Amino acid sequence: MMEKMIFGRYVPAESVIHRMDPRSKLLIVFLFVCVVFIANNFWTYTLLAIYTFGMVGFSTISPRFLYAGLKPVLWLVIFTLILHVFFTKEGELILDLGLIKIYEEGLRQGIFISLRFFLLILMTSLLTLTTTPIEITDGLENLLNPLKKIKFPVHELALMMSISLRFIPTLMQETDKIMKAQIARGVEFSSGPIKERVQAVVPLLIPLFISSFKRAEELAIAMEARGYRGGEGRTKYRQLSWTSRDTVMIIVLALMSVLLFLLRD
Amino acid sequence: MKQKQTLFIVEVAVFTALAFLLDLLSGFLFSRIWPQGGSVSIAMVPIFLMSYRWGIKGGMVTGLLLGLLQFVLGFSQIYHPIQGIVDYLVAFALVGLAGVFASQIKKGLQNSQKFKWIFLVFMGVLLGSALRYLAHVYSGVVFFGEFAPAGQPVVLYSFVYNGTYMLPSAIISGIVVILVMAAAPKRMVQ
Numbered sequence: 001m002m003e004k005m006i007f008g009r010y011v012p013a014e015s016v017i018h019r020m021d022p023r024s025k026l027l028i029v030f031l032f033v034c035v036v037f038i039a040n041n042f043w044t045y046t047l048l049a050i051y052t053f054g055m056v057g058f059s060t061i062s063p064r065f066l067y068a069g070l071k072p073v074l075w076l077v078i079f080t081l082i083l084h085v086f087f088t089k090e091g092e093l094i095l096d097l098g099l100i101k102i103y104e105e106g107l108r109q110g111i112f113i114s115l116r117f118f119l120l121i122l123m124t125s126l127l128t129l130t131t132t133p134i135e136i137t138d139g140l141e142n143l144l145n146p147l148k149k150i151k152f153p154v155h156e157l158a159l160m161m162s163i164s165l166r167f168i169p170t171l172m173q174e175t176d177k178i179m180k181a182q183i184a185r186g187v188e189f190s191s192g193p194i195k196e197r198v199q200a201v202v203p204l205l206i207p208l209f210i211s212s213f214k215r216a217e218e219l220a221i222a223m224e225a226r227g228y229r230g231g232e233g234r235t236k237y238r239q240l241s242w243t244s245r246d247t248v249m250i251i252v253l254a255l256m257s258v259l260l261f262l263l264r265d
Numbered sequence: 266m267k268q269k270q271t272l273f274i275v276e277v278a279v280f281t282a283l284a285f286l287l288d289l290l291s292g293f294l295f296s297r298i299w300p301q302g303g304s305v306s307i308a309m310v311p312i313f314l315m316s317y318r319w320g321i322k323g324g325m326v327t328g329l330l331l332g333l334l335q336f337v338l339g340f341s342q343i344y345h346p347i348q349g350i351v352d353y354l355v356a357f358a359l360v361g362l363a364g365v366f367a368s369q370i371k372k373g374l375q376n377s378q379k380f381k382w383i384f385l386v387f388m389g390v391l392l393g394s395a396l397r398y399l400a401h402v403y404s405g406v407v408f409f410g411e412f413a414p415a416g417q418p419v420v421l422y423s424f425v426y427n428g429t430y431m432l433p434s435a436i437i438s439g440i441v442v443i444l445v446m447a448a449a450p451k452r453m454v455q
Contacts, residue, residue, distance in 0.1 A: 069339065073342055080412050128339025161330060165334070172286060175290065206445055212280060
């Protein structure tokens with residue numbers, strides 16, 4: 001669990017998608033989230049589905065991992081479908097079961113909208129399944145660079161993100177340690193009535209907060225001692241490289257968007 | 266002044282990590298009742314602590330980073346551009362506005378006026394939670410408006426759905442914030 005957390009939902013592999021520059025992946029996902037809403041008929045949705053499943057195929061991520069990420073939202077997709085099928089009363093009546101009447105338009109809308117929902121989640125989870133959190137952070141920092149002109153602290157935010165990511169496993173270990181110490185004293189975290197469980201949380205949380213304050217202070221002193229002076233003139237250990245692969249992927253998405261525009265009603 | 270800047274950066278970063286962790290931990294401790302999106306969570310506690318310690322800026326940056334962290338780690342659910350921005354950037358950043366009471370709370374702590382600071386902390390928690398609630402309600406309206414059939418009372422849906430987890434989260438967070446601040450008052454006024 002602990003080692004896993006540093007990488008979030010990232011699944012390592014050697015695919016085309018994995019090796020893309022995080023900047024192009026971020027751009028593609030952002031554009032995709034906007035472009036999805038253009039689709040409004042059979043052909044446009046088919047095109048979107050082909051594109052999304054194509055990307056999933058290229059990523060060589062096993063359906064098992066995809067399913068694990070999608071599970072919590074899947075019932076919402078199904079709920080959307082059901083809501084539309086039962087509540088939209090337009091078009092021809094295709095099924096009449098007395099109380100339940102299913103109309104053509106309802107079925108069509110239901111399938112389209114839940115498909116749109118599903119494709120959106122698929123694409124956004126594909127980004128985090130194929131890109132490490134630190135890569136995404138670097139990509140975001142680079143893409144947001146122009147905001148420096150309006151005094152938006154892009155560098156500081158990216159640094160904070162890296163520190164946060166670095167500290168998640170450390171704090172997890174800390175939590176584990178404190179929890180074990182309290183369990184050794186007879187505290188029960190996962191059984192008993194709610195009131196007792198809430199009370200058990202207090203001797204866990206307070207040491208955790210205090211030690212976080214201490215850790216932060218120590219790290220700040222260490223950074224000062226090593227001469228950290230802010231963003232100006234800092235060099236990077238991890239370099240991003242934009243290749244022709246990234247350009248091609250962006251062009252493919254752009255072409256698909258044009259096609260969507262042409263095919264929509 | 267310069268040294269404070271580094272401490273600010275590091276402390277906010279560490280507390281963002283803590284917020285993320287507490288979010289995961291709440292699931293384990295309070296056993297999730299609500300299957301998706303929001304659940305009863307004490308993830309807001311570090312945001313409140315930072316907003317009382319560093320003011321509005323500290324709280325808002327912690328909130329913004331928490332949203333970004335969830336996105337970067339793949340724990341975010343984005344179904345609409347506006348919903349994504351509001352749910353993950355605006356909502357948590359708004360929690361940081363609890364920091365409007367920061368200077369008065371510090372004064373209360375220094376003069377050990379127990380009643381005063383506890384009251385103000387609770388007001389801040391209420392303010393931050395209410396603003397976050399409104400942000401989620403708004404994004405819910407956008408979401409339901411896009412995905413639910415026409416003619417549904419989307420605003421009502423959103424108010425009820427988001428209320429089911431926001432109210433308990435706000436109350437539990439408020440209690441934890443007060444307990445932590447009472448345990449380490451020096452850290453807060455430093």
